Amino acid sequence: MSRYAIGVDFGSESGRAVVVDVADGRQLATAAWSYSNGVIDERLPIEQAVPLKPDWALQDPEDYLRVFRETVPAVLRQAGVDAEDVIGLGIDFTACTMMPTLADGTPLALLPEYRANPHAWVKLWKHHAAQPEADRINETAERTGQAWLPKYGGKISSEWFFSKALQILDEAPDVYARADRLIEAADWVIWRLTGVETRNATTAGYKALWSKGEGFPDRGYFEALDPRLADVVDAKMSREISPTGDRAGGLTPEAAEWTGLRVGTAVAVANVDAHVSVPAATVTEPGRMVMIMGTSTCHMVLGEEEHLVPGICGYVEDGIIPGYFGYEAGQSCVGDHFAWFTEHAVPESYQVEARQRGLDIHVLLQEQAGLLAPGESGLLALDWWNGNRSVLVDAELGGLLVGATLATTAPEIYRALIEATAYGTRVIMEALETNGVPVNEVIACGGLADKSPLIMQIYADVTGRPFRLSASDQTPALGSAMFGAVAAGADAGGHATIEDAARAMARLKDLTYEPNAEATAVYDVLFREYVRLHDYFGRGENTVMKTLRGLRARAKAGEV
């Protein structure tokens, strides 16, 4: 008798569910649903239409629950799977994506008195307006010699939990005071499904400065940051952190009604989209990096030992696979980069041709960019349109394009942007290897990896490493289903460990992008130039990007 698990993956723009056979990982059906309110970055989606400042990115918590209602019944129906045969459910989420709630889990954004306050809403991972708070967190950590700081590459990001929490406190102290809980959206969703408030080890470890050995930073540190923040962990969070793979609880009757699943179906502790993809991409051992390539890219690699790697997002013991240190790095602008380009910089003639030929504009641009040899565009870019996560950890950096001439074409720029993201990846790989964490091969997953042979080949050529692809087109959701199968346990027909689940359920495609030595030789030259610009603009020698950002903010605020 077949047993099934369901995985639900919450992305930046949409959520998607898969139903998977726990015996072999076969995906029987998938369904996606785009959030009604998507990424909220201009104004709140309410009657008053409250405008947002630059760098804000919010979401609507109700969109997350709609994902369950819209997708889970759909995949059951499509797959013809009986809810009785579904033994477990797992979810993964973008992170840090967090919100303030009441003690019963009600998001403050749903309360009429807070609905027009942007700070009551969910702060999406790419909300970058908490940079001043991140700066303070870093300065205070340096000043007080916090031992955890070097583990996060020496600098924490504006995207992370305490940056966002502190921004709420700074700018909306009433919201902060009213918030009984500050919680990752990932954990909030599990709370809604099971009625049990848990805190997952992955977001706690990678985004909220928690570690298995040391717990959270101590009260004195938070007090030094802001006296009102001294008790944030005990008052609004929790010190009980649930390990990856654990069962959070069973579905409540209400959640069973949303999903069409049995009451009591095992629900795994929440996880992060990138991290959950690692075993789903067959990786449960060191040396093979998993890259999850979507709007942004996460780079995950396991290590047997503890190493400090400057500028990575962090490493967490047991953070990905129990028994290993899970190293995470990231690039904040990858698919977003190409999407920006097609929206803001591609001439009409290409759009017309794409329509006439029935092609997606990206397919057309990649077709033309693919005709170019390495170096032929004459262009080099710094892929910092959305700042730099690894290894500079600086959201206030900006994009750069150099080498344009009057003969420069859109496909040339497009290729230069692809190459720039590949150089960014190579910087991360070299930082890891230099510091003792080998990266011999890459397993890529996510929409960009599946859809873009050109991008994969450029990445292989630029990094000089083979790139393989996860067989699933829904790797995170598959990973979540795998954790759902582990939460259900072997006795219920699931799996005892994530390694067991990976062996049974994870696959690679029969396709390898091998680096081309001639191309790599050209890219070596370009990469040296990239690194030089990277260091010049990114490490403080020329701070023009920050000056520009400051002037822009002043102008937008009407101060000039």
Next chain:
Amino acid sequence: MSRYAIGVDFGSESGRAVVVDVADGRQLATAAWSYSNGVIDERLPIEQAVPLKPDWALQDPEDYLRVFRETVPAVLRQAGVDAEDVIGLGIDFTACTMMPTLADGTPLALLPEYRANPHAWVKLWKHHAAQPEADRINETAERTGQAWLPKYGGKISSEWFFSKALQILDEAPDVYARADRLIEAADWVIWRLTGVETRNATTAGYKALWSKGEGFPDRGYFEALDPRLADVVDAKMSREISPTGDRAGGLTPEAAEWTGLRVGTAVAVANVDAHVSVPAATVTEPGRMVMIMGTSTCHMVLGEEEHLVPGICGYVEDGIIPGYFGYEAGQSCVGDHFAWFTEHAVPESYQVEARQRGLDIHVLLQEQAGLLAPGESGLLALDWWNGNRSVLVDAELGGLLVGATLATTAPEIYRALIEATAYGTRVIMEALETNGVPVNEVIACGGLADKSPLIMQIYADVTGRPFRLSASDQTPALGSAMFGAVAAGADAGGHATIEDAARAMARLKDLTYEPNAEATAVYDVLFREYVRLHDYFGRGENTVMKTLRGLRARAKAGEV
């Protein structure tokens, strides 16, 4: 009884004629004609379709003669002017735009045996493929201590006469050998009109290293450059240089037929579009800069004394107005910059809106860019899409854009490109003033100046100087007509001097763009950042632009 003069202005894409009343400068009619073969930069317009390498830009000499036939009879007809009342004709041209001919003036490009050889065609001013030759000319001049070198800003350009002549010798020695004459297109046109080969002082002085006091560089210098070039001046050029304002000759019967003018009508010595615009913009004294703003920009200012100004294109005694040193600087990418942008980087939505509203795309972009405050784009660009003429004199530099984010829009980039060209202008002004040549006010002319209040205001704000506009919408052609009136002389109803002609015939618009102090304060900050990037990328500290250009050339040549 009214007397008229005709001016014909040869631009990069087209030629245009005006007929003007010599008493008051009133333009009675204008007519333009676009060259059949335009700028030839991809392949020769012949059956074999010979492809051209990057950085080439040629023209078809026959296009120039067609301009006379297409425009002069048209303006006479439109204006109802009798050819008997036309006392003189002047022409101005882009420069250095040069070609090889036989002894009788037949362009080599018209000979069947040379027609498929790109070197037989006219090399347009913006032909930039002679950079290796320019480098050799500069190195040899430095090594042999040529006194003329500092007068040209310390470096001569790939655009200039001997760079282009030497490229012919290097790459097509048979063309060089067969060429009885190497001649500016400006002088060639006069030759065709009058039957007399003259060489005008302006192109000789600004583009061919000639000066009133010293003549051309000596034979030894040319020999050091290449022994085959030793006698280039005596063998293929001329040491007889005709001053600005002189009469070259009278129209031949053949030219009279092309133009519909009288045989013997006075024809002025050839001149350059930028230089001829100075008196047409009312300037016959120091302190007021004339900027001719089109595909590129020329900056002209008169000085009473001789000053060395690093990086300007040069200064020539009597080169603009007799009695003054005429200083010239240039930016090689201005209107071309904005045209590149609309062709290669403006999204469809803007094109659709422009069509729906019946607007030129530039008008729409300027409307939206005009809503932004200084600094609001968050962007800064180096305006080097076509290299840098002044003050770096380096055609191999490339464009740069810094500060882009995922919120960056096309009008923001467009504004940044406008501002970049304004910073480039300010660099030139500061170089002149630092070296003793004051620039208190600017008179702008050319299409960009007339059509773009936003551009004018940004230039005023960035430079902190008032900008006024020439009243004529055809300033160069008016200037040529003025020189035609001077060639005819006072006795024939024309003018005795160019100053007399300027007093009678030149006007400014009743409109001044005054700098806004608040905007200038923001631009001062941005200009400092511009200068820092300008020096970093332009003065040898980071040569990435050249590396990129080198890789591009190798890739295009199939070497990688």
